[in-house]
Amino acid sequence: MAFQFWKKKKDTDPAVQATDAAVESPSATQDHEELVAVDLPKRSARNAIKSIFSRIKFDVENLELIEDTLIQADFGLEAASEIVSKVKDLAKSRAAKTNQELRQILIEVIAQGLEHPAKALNLSSGATPYVLLVVGVNGVGKTTTIGKLSNWLAQGGFRVTIGAADTFRAAAVDQLATWASRAGAKLVKPIQEGQDPAAVAFEATEQAVREGADVLIIDTAGRLQNKSDLMDQLGKISRVIEKQVKIAEVLLVLDATTGQNGLTQAKAFTQIANVTGIVLTKLDGSAKGGIVYSVQRELGIPVKLVGTGEGIEDFSFFDAAEFAAGIVGLEEA
Amino acid sequence: MFGNLSDRLVETFKNLRTKGKLSPADIDTTLREIRRALLEADVALEVVKSFVTAVRDRALSDEVSKALNPAQQVVQIVDDELVQILGGEQRKLVFAKTAPTVIMLAGLQGSGKTTLAGKLAKWLKEQGQTPILVAADLQRPNAVNQLQVVGDRIDVPVFAPEPGNGVGDPVKVAKESIKHAKQKMFSVVIVDTAGRLGVDKELMAEAKAIRQAVNPDEVLFVIDAMIGQDAVNVARAFDEGVGITGVVLSKLDGDARGGAALSVSSVTGKPIIFSSTGEGMDDFEQFYPDRMASRILDMGDVLTLIEQTQKSFDEASAREMAEKLAKDTFTLDDFLDQMQQLRKMGSLKSMLAMMPGAGQMRNQLENFDEREIDRTEAIIRSMTKAERLQPKILNGSRRSRIAKGSGMTVTDVNSLVNRFEQAAKMMKTVAKGGVPQMPGMPGMPGMGGGFIGGRGKQKDKKKGSKSGNPAKRAAEDAGRTLGEKPTGGSGSSFGLGQ
Ligand SMILES: Nc1nc2c(ncn2[C@@H]2O[C@H](COP(=O)(O)OP(=O)(O)OP(=O)(O)O)[C@@H](O)[C@H]2O)c(=O)[nH]1
Ligand SMILES: [Mg+2]
Numbered sequence: 001m002a003f004q005f006w007k008k009k010k011d012t013d014p015a016v017q018a019t020d021a022a023v024e025s026p027s028a029t030q031d032h033e034e035l036v037a038v039d040l041p042k043r044s045a046r047n048a049i050k051s052i053f054s055r056i057k058f059d060v061e062n063l064e065l066i067e068d069t070l071i072q073a074d075f076g077l078e079a080a081s082e083i084v085s086k087v088k089d090l091a092k093s094r095a096a097k098t099n100q101e102l103r104q105i106l107i108e109v110i111a112q113g114l115e116h117p118a119k120a121l122n123l124s125s126g127a128t129p130y131v132l133l134v135v136g137v138n139g140v141g142k143t144t145t146i147g148k149l150s151n152w153l154a155q156g157g158f159r160v161t162i163g164a165a166d167t168f169r170a171a172a173v174d175q176l177a178t179w180a181s182r183a184g185a186k187l188v189k190p191i192q193e194g195q196d197p198a199a200v201a202f203e204a205t206e207q208a209v210r211e212g213a214d215v216l217i218i219d220t221a222g223r224l225q226n227k228s229d230l231m232d233q234l235g236k237i238s239r240v241i242e243k244q245v246k247i248a249e250v251l252l253v254l255d256a257t258t259g260q261n262g263l264t265q266a267k268a269f270t271q272i273a274n275v276t277g278i279v280l281t282k283l284d285g286s287a288k289g290g291i292v293y294s295v296q297r298e299l300g301i302p303v304k305l306v307g308t309g310e311g312i313e314d315f316s317f318f319d320a321a322e323f324a325a326g327i328v329g330l331e332e333a
Numbered sequence: 334m335f336g337n338l339s340d341r342l343v344e345t346f347k348n349l350r351t352k353g354k355l356s357p358a359d360i361d362t363t364l365r366e367i368r369r370a371l372l373e374a375d376v377a378l379e380v381v382k383s384f385v386t387a388v389r390d391r392a393l394s395d396e397v398s399k400a401l402n403p404a405q406q407v408v409q410i411v412d413d414e415l416v417q418i419l420g421g422e423q424r425k426l427v428f429a430k431t432a433p434t435v436i437m438l439a440g441l442q443g444s445g446k447t448t449l450a451g452k453l454a455k456w457l458k459e460q461g462q463t464p465i466l467v468a469a470d471l472q473r474p475n476a477v478n479q480l481q482v483v484g485d486r487i488d489v490p491v492f493a494p495e496p497g498n499g500v501g502d503p504v505k506v507a508k509e510s511i512k513h514a515k516q517k518m519f520s521v522v523i524v525d526t527a528g529r530l531g532v533d534k535e536l537m538a539e540a541k542a543i544r545q546a547v548n549p550d551e552v553l554f555v556i557d558a559m560i561g562q563d564a565v566n567v568a569r570a571f572d573e574g575v576g577i578t579g580v581v582l583s584k585l586d587g588d589a590r591g592g593a594a595l596s597v598s599s600v601t602g603k604p605i606i607f608s609s610t611g612e613g614m615d616d617f618e619q620f621y622p623d624r625m626a627s628r629i630l631d632m633g634d635v636l637t638l639i640e641q642t643q644k645s646f647d648e649a650s651a652r653e654m655a656e657k658l659a660k661d662t663f664t665l666d667d668f669l670d671q672m673q674q675l676r677k678m679g680s681l682k683s684m685l686a687m688m689p690g691a692g693q694m695r696n697q698l699e700n701f702d703e704r705e706i707d708r709t710e711a712i713i714r715s716m717t718k719a720e721r722l723q724p725k726i727l728n729g730s731r732r733s734r735i736a737k738g739s740g741m742t743v744t745d746v747n748s749l750v751n752r753f754e755q756a757a758k759m760m761k762t763v764a765k766g767g768v769p770q771m772p773g774m775p776g777m778p779g780m781g782g783g784f785i786g787g788r789g790k791q792k793d794k795k796k797g798s799k800s801g802n803p804a805k806r807a808a809e810d811a812g813r814t815l816g817e818k819p820t821g822g823s824g825s826s827f828g829l830g831q
Contacts, residue, residue: 072378074561077369137559138584138612139443147474168612170447170482175475178498224587255443259375259561261589282442285530286570287563310442310472 531570
């Protein structure tokens, strides 16, 4: 892996972990804090992504068919026709003709549109606690994602604290508590029901700093992006955190089934909370989440993580090439 | 960005309306726009294709060329076809001949089943039923808790013999719940099930087993209005896997265009019965296919609006109000009275959202603060009788007294008086037939414009920012759209503009 994650060195940590020699610890520039490299367990979403093009045998004459298929995967009209014209251009310039060659080109074009220099989760600066603020509309998988992510980070030796700033939905805190205990993370709960979520976020941040947590993840209530009072509330949550610690990532969770409204969601949440990455959930279903292509195309926000099930391990980093190869498929026709 | 599907089609039809006779080329241009609008609205591609073909066939037929106004006729065809796909007539919930009626909920993860279960139970309870909720989602962490909390809130019992979080057999729970309901004489059993994917064979089989165990009168498939192209696959999978009897469209309070409504109805042929429109337990309505089509065509959901209005708006007082308006004796007392009437109708927001042309102001509506009514009330209550009857006498010193008395600022009082005058003026226009008459509700557009204007101003003031008032502008735009609505045509939804 080209990137390296760092956490604070604790007394309990083994002497010095072997680190990738090519990557220099940021502690070199932050002399007061000693950091240890973290290896997260390897996970892949490869098997979760099924091809949508398996029924088409590509040839130079039927490239138009690609557009329809992309539309059916929620890429959106504009993105779909842009992809098709890129594929046509490349096919022409490379004189590509066979099904395999053309598929390869399509994979390349899609992967290129989803590649991003900052695709890794920002857990590398050394400025702990890394605060991850998780946002999104109702029911997309925010809480589940936090459970999976906490577990994963904990497996890598990160000390994780979770802030339960969804003080609104029925039993939301209990749900998060269940995940926190599964993952072995600390949970900062509201002191009373319906407490101001910003206050919970503030306390969670304070506690994470005080206790020297490596990562703080804040769960928030699902909110539809057209409700300005709720969006203002989110703005407030992010401000109170930033008063204490700079937020490392604002992760917008998008459900792969989401259609064109996903772009509207990304725009609205970015405006309020400066989204730095997308978590694409429910990729284990029949939906492909093509809207993320438009999100990156228009807003430059990369997909960082994917959810592929309801289990605690059904989760991985997003790999553009793997994703593109998955949906295009390379099987013989 | 492009507007809603409604806005988009209005845009398309605007061009169409300006021409007299339609050539096949005109029709094709229009259909291209419709195709595009529908795709942007997330209507599934296969549904779009058949829709466009159906419209083209009819539009090219004699029907159109012989019609008085061909453009209107195309609009009418689009409307007809939309209604047809959405399920034609409105369908009511089916009740069992002998209690209990069993309603099973099914859908993808996160589609809003649990919240809907609560809303449905509350709605049924208000109709004199005695519902019980069944916690058969034993999968998602704390789904059982969530249902219990929801049940507590609406004071409906929850049958939850298993803790959930992976523990317990949902089929068994479902089966037992029916026995329990019979014993305890509950009239409706609502079974909340775990969210599952259409491609998950095992879980689909489980849903089918639950269905067989409870033998439901309705299997409601709950689907999120934000879903994209996958709606067709998911709907098919549930229809084939579990067998659904009806559909509930959730999260319609968002700004998604809801093309899924068309997709799902079209591939399953099952009617959409309810729409779920918010996180509150009352944010729930029956679904009306013809009105949804009208809404798609930006005709506004006027019928629902009228119905809700009539429920709580006292007709006699409404008529009296209309007379007052005509005679120009509308006072601040009437203003207050009318506002209280409005409050009785429930959420002003959701009412306004149904207005014709509301597409453009949908987002402003979301931000409308109902507390504005409280503030207005406080101010008017601090006025003397004479002041309420004759707002003209409100000079500076009276205004500052009122401000003190109501705990508001003089600016608040001033803006209320302005809004009153504006509302009175706009309502007079309405009373004179300036915009379509809506039975039982004089001057809704004026009132809406007034209120929203008030809130907008306040917000601007708070932030000390820009001049101008976007909400008011939107309201005015909406008014203009009203005026531009196509007239003629014989379909129910076209009768309003005449
Ligand atoms: N199949 C599948 N289901 C998922 C995935 N991620 C989450 N879910 C399910 O989606 C549903 C909603 O997940 P939550 O984590 O509660 O979503 P949320 O965004 O926190 O919801 P609210 O807080 O209510 O807005 C649950 O049933 C989860 O089990 C995924 O990757 N695949
Ligand atoms: Mg949650």
